[in-house]
Amino acid sequence: MKIIIGSDHAGYPMKEKVKAHLVDQGIHTEDVGTHSEESVDYTDFAKKVASRVSDGTIDRGILICGTGLGMSMVANRFRGVRATLVNDLFSAIMSRRHNDSNILVMGGRLIGDALALQLVDTWLETPFEGGRHQRRLEKIDIE
Ligand code: RB5
Numbered sequence: 001m002k003i004i005i006g007s008d009h010a011g012y013p014m015k016e017k018v019k020a021h022l023v024d025q026g027i028h029t030e031d032v033g034t035h036s037e038e039s040v041d042y043t044d045f046a047k048k049v050a051s052r053v054s055d056g057t058i059d060r061g062i063l064i065c066g067t068g069l070g071m072s073m074v075a076n077r078f079r080g081v082r083a084t085l086v087n088d089l090f091s092a093i094m095s096r097r098h099n100d101s102n103i104l105v106m107g108g109r110l111i112g113d114a115l116a117l118q119l120v121d122t123w124l125e126t127p128f129e130g131g132r133h134q135r136r137l138e139k140i141d142i143e
Contacts, residue, residue, distance in 0.1 A: 004058045006032040006045035011064030011108035021117050046074035054078035061103040068107035087111050092119040096126035098133045
């Protein structure tokens, strides 16, 4: 599994913790920035991550901004991206089981680092259930 991770300034401290946690586990992790707490636009980093998940050049993405809201809005504009805003354990599980989430979005100003790492682990470990949920996912795209 290869992961691409990005944040804005509000998510930067948490991104660094999540990245270190993934690397510690031997997970290949590509960091697209940002690289400091200097103010940037969340849109730019959401696009860098979502475009790579959308074109299939990487398996999964993680995005962190202040609330997770802006990053979610941007990422879900990319075809094939299923970005889920997750700030609790139940959502981490269900975003995988029912929604086959391929981008995990978290709010760096909403939750603590310890919970964020637990959400990441849960999201990575939980399989998609398929079946009726696959049919529903296929109805997402509007042509
Ligand atoms: C940045 O101040 C903040 O707006 C951003 O991190 C995010 O929460 C947007 O949705």
